[in-house]
Amino acid sequence: MHSSPFPSPLPPSSVGSPSVLPWSVGSSSANPSAVLTAQSVTKSYGPTVALAGVALQIGAAESVAVMGASGSGKTTLLHCLAGIIAPDAGAITLLGPDGPQRVDTLGPEGRSRLRRQHYGFVFQQGLLLPELTAVENVALPLLLDGTDRRRAEAEAAHWLAVLGLAGLEARRPGQLSGGQQQRVAVARAQVGAPSVVFADEPTGALDSRTSEQVMTALLETTTGAGRSLVVVTHDERVAASCDRILELRDGLVVHERATLPQQDAHGQQVLVRGQQVAR
Amino acid sequence: MRTATRLSFLLLRRGGDASRMSLALPVVAFAVVTALALTVLGGARFFFTIEGMDAPIYQALAALAVTLLLIPLLTLCGSAARLSARRRDQHLSTLRLLGAPTRTITSMTVLESTVLAAVGTGLGIVGHVALAPLLGLLTFHGEQLGAGNILLGVGGTLACAVGLLVMAAASAVIGLRGVVVSPLGVRTRSEAPRMSWARAVAVVVALGAGLLASQALRIDQGTVALVSGIVVAFGLTMAVLNLVGPWVLGLVARVQVRRAxxxxxxxxxxxxxxxxxxxxxxxxxVSGVALTSFVAVFAGVGVAVTNVMAAGAASTEEDLLLVDLRTGIVLTLVISFVTVAASVAVNQASDILDRRELFTSLERMGMSLESMDRARRRAVLSPLRVVAVGSAAAAGLLVLPLTGMVLLTDPLSLVIIVALLAAGIGVVWLALRATSPLLTRVASRV
Incomplete structure (x- = not known):
């Protein structure tokens, strides 16, 4: 993986120019460090084919942006990878702490448990529970999984502090700005130490400066802590901050490119994802 | 006005599943309000046609029943108006941002609210007419009521319908101010309300007046005086309940948050x-159930007192009055239960639709539907338990002399009270259960 600070625009030379990748889409040779693998995944809604045989691999501590026009299948792909829906055919495998696990063969209950225990989610609007305080919102995934309340809230407070929200634990979402709400959502996605975090247009409802802060926070807390990140986005700047960009069209990955490491004003490679958040 | 009409009907026609559901909810709510209001008023009107020595008693009791049922019916009517407003606000905020003039927005508001209320009211009138033959089988004053005595009549029905439509339009215009003043309509939540001093003083004054009124209640005094005393005491206690209710619920919830x-x-x-x-x-x-449980205690005590009085009653007129009292109590309770059930079902369905994005996100995060449903049920049933028990206790204290007498002479009345409270809670539970499939559909959508 490389480091790419959000503020820097994607260098023109990298856009549209396929790079040599450690593993490629549809490759038969499996990447041993892949956390999430999809093979020949198809999904149709009636006569409409949303996914037409997608194959991909997401490496450990790798960030991957999924781009494409509306209707290209990117949200369906994210839903299949995340176990929100089951694909019609193909295989999806998660390499979790307990070894490889087939996502596509799980029933609704199993998929629910998988999402609760191994995945984190960040949605476009944050979608926090308005009644709960910030710390309770972040602690919710742990509480749902049976963690003791005191421990869950201590863990949640830690993540809020990591995301620069110390002191705001008792505030409710309505008392926070849009950027703060989205950072609470980022903290909620991390609190259960998931293997993979899925973000669906995480900065879609934010201005560019706040987007930058949220995306940096998201990268720092996921790939910076050794987790993988899958981001569905329309925003080229958001995509450029990830390690790889997959482009979907008509339910197929038609293009894949690696983004280039970003440099600061002195030509030094910038490190944006430190280990300070790793626990 | 033509633009407003065209836009309103376009938006009414082009809704998706959720939009159609949110259209149906205020219609159903208005239909239930209309059918019940017309039936209650129609039945009450009949008692004002009775002649004879007992006529004032019947009229006082009819007035009491109408008072009892008016509050839950108005609550349901308010819910219906708010339901149609919530759906409309989203459209109107967008149109306002696009530069639609205030006149168009106001016209659309009044038009849509009135159309939905009119459809609901129309259905309610049909319901009222359909209910009349069934309720006409009831016996009052020694005779079957007959469907004709339940029907409010053309004049009364029209007046009631127009009243409901005016209420719908007025509440829509009042609710519109937020959209016109601030089209972005950002919802901010503040701290939970706290009990103000003025409210606390009002509670103490009302409670004192209620206790004084209850002191005046004696079984040996005239029936009219007894009923009037009950009406005064009842009204004051309901006022206290409405002032104290939200504060008590907040207090209990605060403790529950700490202890969860x-x-x-x-x-x-x-x-x-x-x-x-x-x-x-x-x-x-749940305030409808506060009223219901309040009535349940009154009903239990009332039935017991009736039995005691019947033991010494000699004249046919008095016998008839006692039987009618019993029928009236049961009827009032049944209508009250139906209103509460409708209110909970409509409010819950609306809440699920309002928060569909949130429920979907929770499901995606791995929260089970059963967990969501349990949290939602608990959020209604926990205040319900507080309210039902609290109101019953308040009513029991209010008519303490009669309650004490009933405990000694007719313990069966206690069984009736418990059964009625259980029925009230059971009806709300059923109404909540009835909305569970909607939650499943909303949360599981992809």
Missing amino acids: GGRLVAERLLAARTVLDAPKAAWRQ
Whole structure:
């Protein structure tokens, strides 16, 4: 993986120019460090084919942006990878702490448990529970999984502090700005130490400066802590901050490119994802 | 006005599933309000046609029944108006941002609210007419009522319908101010309300007046004086309940938030926070049951007192009055239960639709539907238990001399009270259960 600070625009030379990748889409040779693998995944809604045989691999501590026009299948792909829906055919495998696990063969209950225990989610609007305080919102995934309340809230407070929200634990979402709400959502996605975090247009409802802060926070807390990140986005700047960009069209990955490491004003490679958040 | 009409009907026609559902809810609510209001008023009107010595008693009792049922019916009517407003606000905020003039927005508001209320009222009138033959089988004053005596009549029906439509339009215009003043209409939540000093003083004054009125109640005094005393005491106690209710619910919820733990901690915490976030809304949702449980105690005591009085009653007129009292009590309770059930079902369905994005996100995060449903049920049933028991206790204290007498002479009345409270809670539970499939559909959508 490389480091790419959000503020820097994607260098023109990298856009549209396929790079040599450690593993490629549809490759038969499996990447041993892949956390999430999809093979020949198809999904149709009636006569409409949303996914037409997608194959991909997401490496450990790798960030991957999924781009494409509306209707290209990117949200369906994210839903299949995340176990929100089951694909019609193909295989999806998660390499979790307990070894490889087939996502596509799980029933609704199993998929629910998988999402609760191994995945984190960040949605476009944050979608926090308005009644709960910030710390309770972040602690919710742990509480749902049976963690003791005191421990869950201590863990949640830690993540809020990591995301620069110390002191705001008792505030409710309505008392926070849009950027703060989205950072609470980022903290909620991390609190259960998931293997993979899925973000669906995480900065879609934010201005560019706040987007930058949220995306940096998201990268720092996921790939910076050794987790993988899958981001569905329309925003080229958001995509450029990830390690790889997959482009979907008509339910197929038609293009894949690696983004280039970003440099600061002195030509030094910038490190944006430190280990300070790793626990 | 033509633009407003065209836009309104376009938006009414082009809704999706959820939009159609949110259209149906206010219609159903208005239909239930209309059918019940017409039936209650029609039945009450009949008692004002009775002649004879007991006529004033019947009229006082009819007035009492109307008072009892008016509050839950008005609550349901308010819910219906708010339901149609919530759906409309989204459209109107967008149109306002696009530069639609205030006149168009106001016209659309009045038009849509009135059209939905009119459809509901029309259905309610049909319901009222359909109910009349069934309720006409009831016997009052020694005779079958007959469908004709239940029907309010053309004049009364029209007046009632127009009244409901005016209420719908007025509440829509009042609710519109937020959209016109601030089209972005950002919802910010503040701290849960606290009990103000003025409210506390009002509670003490009303409670004192209620206790004084109850002191005046004696079984040996005239029946009219007895009923009048009950009406005054009842009204004051309801006023106290409405003042204290949200505050008590907030207080209980605050304790529940602190103490939430164990296996179902997420559901418990979420339910308590839901109440604490909007205790007034929580109260509105269950206040109908406050009234019902209040009535249940009155009914239990009333039935027992009736039995005691019947033992010494000699004249046919008095016998008839006692039988009619019993019928009236049961009828009032049944209508009250139906209103509460309708209110909870409509409010819950609307709440699920309002928060569909949130429920979907929770499902995606791995929260089970059962957990969501449990939290939602708990957020209604926990305040309900507080309210039902609290109101019953308040009513029992209010008519303490009669309650004490009944405990000694007719303990069966206690069984009736418990059964009626259980029925009230059971009806709300059923109404909540009835909305569970909607939650499943909304949360599981992709």
